[in-house]
Amino acid sequence: MATNDLLDFVKLRNAHEPEFLQAVEEVALSVLPALEKHADLRKLKIIERITExxxxxxxxxxxxxxxxxxxxxxxxxxxxxxxxxxxxxxxxxxxxxxxxxxxxxxxxxxxxxxxxxxxxxxxxxxxxxxxxxxxxxxxxxxxxxxxxxxxxxxxxxxxxxxxxxxxxxxxxxxxxxxxxxxxxxFTGVLTGKGIGWGGSLVRPEATGYGLVYFAENMLQTKKESLKNKVCLVSGSGNVAQYAIEKLIQLGAKVVTASDSNGYVYDEAGFTVEKLAFLMDLKNNKRGRIKEYAEKFKNVVYKDIDDKADHNPLWSIKADCAFPCATQNEVNEKDANNLVKNGVKLLGEGSNMPTTPEAINVLIDNGIMYAPGKASNAGGVATSGLEMTQNFMGTNWTRQEVDAKLVDIMKNIHETCLAAAAAYGKPGNYMHGANIAGFLKVARAMQAQGVI
Missing domain, CATH: 3.40.50.10860 (Leucine Dehydrogenase, chain A, domain 1)
Incomplete structure (x- = not known):
């Protein structure tokens, strides 16, 4: 089945499901080189089966x-x-x-x-x-x-x-x-549990930390690092909070955070103390981001207009961008603004926060783009580590779990680059992540028969 036929097939069976169709289209177009190379997978209709x-x-x-x-x-x-x-x-x-x-x-x-x-x-x-x-x-x-x-x-x-x-x-x-x-x-049927009853250390931090570890690996391919980089972060929930924390630890300067009402621009940058206030505001007081601007001097707060054709947060001059709020929060105009304002890297902390049109703008302009399925995999990876600890009836130290997370994100980074190079898309993390993930699942499905 050709890619267009596949997409027509999926659209026919999943009409009125735009988010799902968007995700399928991205993967289907990315894995086309692998399907062309592996006729056995095409014959087994692996991609059609995965979409159901x-x-x-x-x-x-x-x-x-x-x-x-x-x-x-x-x-x-x-x-x-x-x-x-x-x-x-x-x-x-x-x-x-x-x-x-x-x-x-x-x-x-x-x-x-x-x-x-x-x-x-x-x-x-x-x-x-x-x-x-x-x-x-x-x-x-x-x-x-x-x-x-x-x-x-x-x-x-x-x-x-x-x-x-x-x-x-x-x-x-x-x-x-x-x-x-x-x-x-009493089994490990849920992850993200409390430390005293089956949870894993570093699990709350893992998605945000993993995102930053992945970005650091990307920059190292250019012999750069996050130190002294100005960073834009959207969102103010779990992923955003711990991404900000790790960015601060690695010497970056984070100047934004947001919620569904608006965003703050702190030109001086978040500090450990300011982040502690934000965490208390969001996790305990369930407050709005506007209160951060009211608390600290020289912080600009702006409302976000859902009907506007762009988000002004992405118009701020910076080196790196980390969307950590929700899907499709970075559109084509936002991507052009990021390019115009000097951003060199975008790493997705949330799931599918960048529209297809915006991704094309980023890649066409040489921006290093990390898709969420690779860059925010640290959370589920550490959930997997929590499952392993539950199976074994043991608990690893914070240092052990964090070291495993660092290794996992490094391995994901290397896997993406290797797959991208092997299938004619060198340096393209989106194609690399989709192809590597697809082939692993496809070979397992092939081995297990048509079920």
Whole structure:
């Protein structure tokens, strides 16, 4: 099947799922050189099979709010591919959650997990429940109701969910408690658990840290480093926070952070003390980024207009950019602004934050571009390390886990470059990541037969 025929096939079967179709198109176009070289994989229709979930579970979640009123949400789990290990991928609680978003995330997760070297398949799940504005009791009630259905579909050698947007340590705790109650067993069925009850050190930091480790590897190919580089970061959640922390540790100057309302520009740069304020503001007080500008002198705050054709955050002069907020947050105009203002590297901290048109602008202008399935794989890699520790009944030290994370990100970087070079796209991390991840999963599917 030619690439155009494949895309038509997927579009016909997945109409009205734009996020999923966008993710499939990127991978399909990238792996074309590999499919041309390996006729056996084309014959087996591997790529067509990968685009179809092995299982897609949708369920009703009903719960009582603090007023005693019945609330109804939708819950999902997309078990996309288990060729190389149990399904692995986060749970997202956000009003934007729907089947298309979760299928795109699960599809991306297949290749991201394959790149880590840890035996994990791809999955994703969540709900259109919004934790914002809910009481602790309401969040607990929802998590318990959600797990009452999800529990029958997951297991520590079947499907191991983790956190994502709207699902942090608090929610993982409630979900794990409900699972343990329902199944009457203590297993590593969720990752992102607390340190005292099965969690791994460095797991909260891993996605942000891994992103920065990957970027440092990229710069080292040019005999450069992050030291003294001016960096733009979007978002202010877990990934953004720990990306900022590691950038500060490596001597970079981070000048921005954002949330859904707006962004701050701190020309002097974030410090350890300023980051501590941001973490407390977001993690404990559940406040808005505007309060950061009110706290510190000479910080500019600007609202973000969702209807505008660009995000002014990406118009600030800098060396590196790290989108860590949400999908499609960097569009073609943003990419042109990044090029105009001297950015030399963009590393994706969130999943698919850069539109296809923007990616083309970056690559055509020689910007080093790291796709999320490679650069933000540190989180799921460390989730895999948490699974391993749970299987073994042991705990590694912070230094041991961080050293393993450094090695994993270095190996992913080398794998991407090697695959890109082998298939005629030298230096192209997007093609390298897609081809390397695809081939690993494809060979496993080929070995296991048509099932």
């Amino acid at each position: 979930p092995e299982r897609l579970i949708s369920f009703r979640v009903t719960w009582l709010d603090d007023k005693g009123e019945t609330q109804i949400n939708r819950g999902y789990r997309v078990q996309m591919n288990s060729a190389i290990g149990p399904y692995k991928g986060g749970l997202r609680f956000h009003p934007s959650v729907n089947q298309s978003v979760l299928k795109f995330l699960a599809f991306e997760q297949i290749f991201k997990n394959a790149l880590t070297g840890v035996p994990m398949g791809g999955g994703k799940g969540g709900s259109d429940f919004d934790p914002k504005g809910k009481s602790e009791n309401e969040i607990m009630k929802f998590c318990q109701a959600f797990m009452s259905e999800l529990a029958r579909h997951i297991g520590h050698r079947l499907d191991v969910p983790a956190g994502d947007i709207g699902v942090g340590g608090r929610e993982i705790g409630y979900l794990f408690g409900a699972y343990k109650k329902i199944r009457n067993e």
